Amino acid sequence: MNIGEIAKRAGVSRSTVSYALSGKRPVSAATVRRINDVIAELGYRPNASARALAEGRTRTFGLVIPPASTRLTDVQLEFVASVVEAAAVHDHDVLLSPSGGDHDRSFERIVTGRRVDGVILMEILLADPRVDRLSQAGLPFVTIGHVEHPGASWWVDVDYAGLISRCVRHLADLGHQHVVLINRSDELVAAGYGPALRSTAGFLEAAGQRGLTAHNVCCADDPAAGLACFEQIRERWPGVTAAVTINEAALPGVQRALHRAALDVPRAFSLTGVIADRLAEDFYPPLTAADVPARQMARLAVDLLLEQINDPSATPRHALLEPAITLRSSTGARHG
Amino acid sequence: MNIGEIAKRAGVSRSTVSYALSGKRPVSAATVRRINDVIAELGYRPNASARALAEGRTRTFGLVIPPASTRLTDVQLEFVASVVEAAAVHDHDVLLSPSGGDHDRSFERIVTGRRVDGVILMEILLADPRVDRLSQAGLPFVTIGHVEHPGASWWVDVDYAGLISRCVRHLADLGHQHVVLINRSDELVAAGYGPALRSTAGFLEAAGQRGLTAHNVCCADDPAAGLACFEQIRERWPGVTAAVTINEAALPGVQRALHRAALDVPRAFSLTGVIADRLAEDFYPPLTAADVPARQMARLAVDLLLEQINDPSATPRHALLEPAITLRSSTGARHG
DNA sequence: TTGTAGGCGTTATCAG
DNA sequence: CTGATAACGCCTACAA
Numbered sequence: 001m002n003i004g005e006i007a008k009r010a011g012v013s014r015s016t017v018s019y020a021l022s023g024k025r026p027v028s029a030a031t032v033r034r035i036n037d038v039i040a041e042l043g044y045r046p047n048a049s050a051r052a053l054a055e056g057r058t059r060t061f062g063l064v065i066p067p068a069s070t071r072l073t074d075v076q077l078e079f080v081a082s083v084v085e086a087a088a089v090h091d092h093d094v095l096l097s098p099s100g101g102d103h104d105r106s107f108e109r110i111v112t113g114r115r116v117d118g119v120i121l122m123e124i125l126l127a128d129p130r131v132d133r134l135s136q137a138g139l140p141f142v143t144i145g146h147v148e149h150p151g152a153s154w155w156v157d158v159d160y161a162g163l164i165s166r167c168v169r170h171l172a173d174l175g176h177q178h179v180v181l182i183n184r185s186d187e188l189v190a191a192g193y194g195p196a197l198r199s200t201a202g203f204l205e206a207a208g209q210r211g212l213t214a215h216n217v218c219c220a221d222d223p224a225a226g227l228a229c230f231e232q233i234r235e236r237w238p239g240v241t242a243a244v245t246i247n248e249a250a251l252p253g254v255q256r257a258l259h260r261a262a263l264d265v266p267r268a269f270s271l272t273g274v275i276a277d278r279l280a281e282d283f284y285p286p287l288t289a290a291d292v293p294a295r296q297m298a299r300l301a302v303d304l305l306l307e308q309i310n311d312p313s314a315t316p317r318h319a320l321l322e323p324a325i326t327l328r329s330s331t332g333a334r335h336g
Numbered sequence: 337m338n339i340g341e342i343a344k345r346a347g348v349s350r351s352t353v354s355y356a357l358s359g360k361r362p363v364s365a366a367t368v369r370r371i372n373d374v375i376a377e378l379g380y381r382p383n384a385s386a387r388a389l390a391e392g393r394t395r396t397f398g399l400v401i402p403p404a405s406t407r408l409t410d411v412q413l414e415f416v417a418s419v420v421e422a423a424a425v426h427d428h429d430v431l432l433s434p435s436g437g438d439h440d441r442s443f444e445r446i447v448t449g450r451r452v453d454g455v456i457l458m459e460i461l462l463a464d465p466r467v468d469r470l471s472q473a474g475l476p477f478v479t480i481g482h483v484e485h486p487g488a489s490w491w492v493d494v495d496y497a498g499l500i501s502r503c504v505r506h507l508a509d510l511g512h513q514h515v516v517l518i519n520r521s522d523e524l525v526a527a528g529y530g531p532a533l534r535s536t537a538g539f540l541e542a543a544g545q546r547g548l549t550a551h552n553v554c555c556a557d558d559p560a561a562g563l564a565c566f567e568q569i570r571e572r573w574p575g576v577t578a579a580v581t582i583n584e585a586a587l588p589g590v591q592r593a594l595h596r597a598a599l600d601v602p603r604a605f606s607l608t609g610v611i612a613d614r615l616a617e618d619f620y621p622p623l624t625a626a627d628v629p630a631r632q633m634a635r636l637a638v639d640l641l642l643e644q645i646n647d648p649s650a651t652p653r654h655a656l657l658e659p660a661i662t663l664r665s666s667t668g669a670r671h672g
Numbered sequence: 673t674t675g676t677a678g679g680c681g682t683t684a685t686c687a688g
Numbered sequence: 689c690t691g692a693t694a695a696c697g698c699c700t701a702c703a704a
Binding site for chain 2: 673674675676677679680681682
């Protein structure tokens, strides 16, 4: 079932059918009706590959996600779903590529096979080979997170440094003097993972300004590590009365540790950080936190990508989001 | 950069380049070398759309996931990642389509635009319009889960009825006499969601055989509902000493309810069910449960799909997996 | 072992 | 307003 068949049955030329469909040149109302009738009857839909070949665009985005071995966090997951949704709004499809390094086959297929019009890159590192690969290939792309020296590039990110600073100041205002940052894993920090490093910077800076005693602790991305990490913190620094975190995956373990130590939150201990709202709300008690606006970021990323695709010479834009900190019930005045 | 350019620089015809790449006809070693050198130098990769158009196959699968509004569970997520990974092994890409009903645009684009060679359909209902749509379109597909009367179709599923039965018998062996099934949401049951219905059937049957008092309770897919649900159960049926569940999303709430009621697991209460292994292990205490083998299911689904694509007249096959129940620490003899 | 040429299904240019 | 016709880049008979 191709456009020629439709043309034949409607008694017009193929180009007329094409134009009737795209509206790129006027077609008489009567002809359009006839064509539409035939199309409806035969259930015709243009062949995407042929169209892509002729148009030079695939109407498809590539979305590079962390490899399957890495457990996706809640925000990441929501982000993926939201990207697909946002793309669908613009009648675009999304091709998934789970890849870490740049020698990945599926990544290469996407970059170089002209299967996509642009790429959204999740979870980038401060120095990321994939970013270089993409700019070298001349393929439009938007990163979630930004490299160390973004220069002129397209990205959307959350201001981890700023948000963590605000969390610390919030705790300082409540009288806390000894605080800790439960960070992402050692490996991520070593690899140069922006959010982890920027959170550390914001944490130490704000703590310094307010004269707090502060410790930055890395914690693997799973509940067991969260539990162990929290217990170590309590042991090493018994005076700590509040924690800030960006490690969502560790939260269930932190919850268990709090229970086990019979620490009442927020009376005996305060907890806050940058956390997906759903997780913040599922915590007990609900966490005062900066909710990562995953849906909004996804929409923004798609918009930026489309802008770039439609006008390759456009000046690169970016967005550094600083969502509000939602006050819930996990932070309170220091009593310890 | 196209095949013609390579041919020119290598001093051969385009077909020779094509054959050198595909290996579908012998090419002299010297020529192959020359061609490969040029390709390496220019970084050429064939245009996927052109190839798809010529070959009549896209080397791409469609993966239909629940819409973004529905929160993806842990198993579902792992499944998505695993499908992409399994597809990559066969040099295939995966196009995502988040859709519930069958009037979905992205679903239609995939089905009818010949963008994919086949489709993997997650989370199907006992009577699912998308299944009809796909078979009508003549597009190869594999469902995760099976419709009410699968007849001759391709699917892979977990034997929920059998597994839940085994859980119940396990509890009966431990002396429990009053058990409850914490099921998925009302809406899913009403919509005809197979796992929920089959779990109910297996639960009631096994309970009947062993003469247990049994209740089937629906619970929305989130922690808050899990908490409320568990407390209602305790209130309505104080004699219940054990629960079986397939509702992963509700688990954190159940955990909280257990804590709140100061119920020691497994001394005072036993809990088991069909649960992703990671979640089972993150529970406190770790759950005795039938681990859903998401990775294996993904690999199987991809294999079945490829088999079907490569031989459209192949006899439909399916796989009903019955993973072992892993004994962890959440079930014990009844003391209540 | 290699080259020529037609076709895959669209879009877009150029005439009418 | 509408029809021919040439791309788009690759694959694959058919010839040599």
